[in-house]
Structure formats: C-alpha cells, structure tokens
Amino acid sequence: MSRHWHTDPTPGGPISTEPRINDRIRVPEVRLVGPNGEQVGIVRVEDALRLAAENDLDLVEVAPQARPPVCKLMDYGKFKYENAQKQRDARKNQTNTITKEMKLRLKIDNHDYETKKGHVVRFLKGGDKVKITIMFRGREQSRPELGIDLLRRLAEDVAEFGYVESTPKQDGRNMLMVLGPTKKKTEARAEKAADRQARKADEPHEPVAETAPAAERPPAPQPTKKKKGPADNMDPDIDL
Secondary structure, X not given: OOOOOOOOOOOOOOOOOOOOEHHHXXXXXXXXXXXXXXXXXXXXXXXXXXXXXXXXXXXXXXXOOOOOOEEEEEOHHHHHHHHHHHHHHHHHHHHOOOEEEEEEXXXXXXXXXXXXXXXXXXXXXOOOEEXXXXXXXXXXXXXXXXHHHHHHHHHHHOOOOEEEEEEEEEEOOEEEEEEEEOOOHHHHHHHHHHHHHHHHHHOOOOOOOOOOOOOOOOOOOOOOOOOOOHXXXXXXXXXX
C-alpha cells in the first residue's frame, strides 16, 4: 500500500489546522518518535521520511514549537479516523443530556417531598441532570441554612441515582443546586430497553392451537350416497 504524500496548500487559501506530514515538513532535522512511542532521537528529515516510507507509515509533526520539531511515525489516516470517532461519541453524550428542573418550598410537607423526590429519581435514572430550586418567602430569606439542610437531605436520599454536581448557592430569593446522573443517557436508555424486553417476555401468552400438516390431517368425511330402490325408478304420474 502506498502512502499519499501531501503538498503545501495553495497560497492564499484557507489555513489548515491539521499537522504537517511527510514532505510538508521542511526542516533540516527532527526529533523522531517511533510508532510505539519509543525515542529514536534527532535525525535528518530525509532519514525520517525514508523510515516512514519503508514502514508504510506517515511522518507527522506533533510538536512544531519544539526545537527541533518533534515528529512521530504513525498511520495518519487511522489516527484521524479514531479521533473523529471519539469526538462523535463525546458530542452524542453531550447532546443527549437534558437539565430538568424541580422547585421546592422551604416548608414542604412529607407527602409533597416524597412526590417531588420520586420525580427527581425518575429524571436521574433517565440520564438527565436536575436543577433543584428552593423558593424563599418573606422572612424565610433570613434562614438560608434551612434551605441548605433541605437540599442536602434530598441529595442524600437520591445518592444512589445522582451526585451533587453544583453545591447549593444563593441566587436572590432562590437557592439552587444541580444533581448529575450517575449513569449516562445511553446507558439509561439501554437499561430501559432491556427492562421492557424482560417484562414483555414475562407476560403470559394465550396457547395457540397446533394444526397438523395437511399430509397428517385425517380425510374429511364424504357424504354417503343413498341407494336407489324399485320405487325410485317408477314414474310419479302413474297411479298404482
């Protein structure tokens, strides 16, 4: 397999953000790193290019600011593909994360607290972040420690499904805290799909009557023919 040896971009064209590779590296010598990370040392650029061609690899400039520049022998096409795959996976995980919001009152009763806690657990199990907001009324603003205690209590109650990503902080008449899910969105969706399949498999099914193949079925009963007697051959118009 032959390598594609890149040339310099067209003068006046867009500046490339990719590293210089192969014959675009125009310096007298480079500090060469082997394909497995081993240090080869300072060599002439012609020798580095020859080693790259002999091993069917590319010479890639990885540290142009160094003196001399650091170059590495690698399969640049494979390197670019793997980097692009990692970036796609990172973007997928970021776009799938949604921030839900749950509002609490400082003097919330136990029933409402359990209900809202259940919603928070559901959001976290789904792989979403949850912003918890406590709204203070009147003189409640002078007791911020009560809001902190309530948020800490909630964080401890849902610790199995989420963690404190942003600690409680005052924001005007409100106090905010952000909980992050312990599982990623993709993992939560996979588990949800697996649970759905398991429930479907456990559902009772009505028995289906088995039908025998046509070759094994007994022949259908045929209508019997009535034998004709002497009276059946007589003319109905003749008087006896």
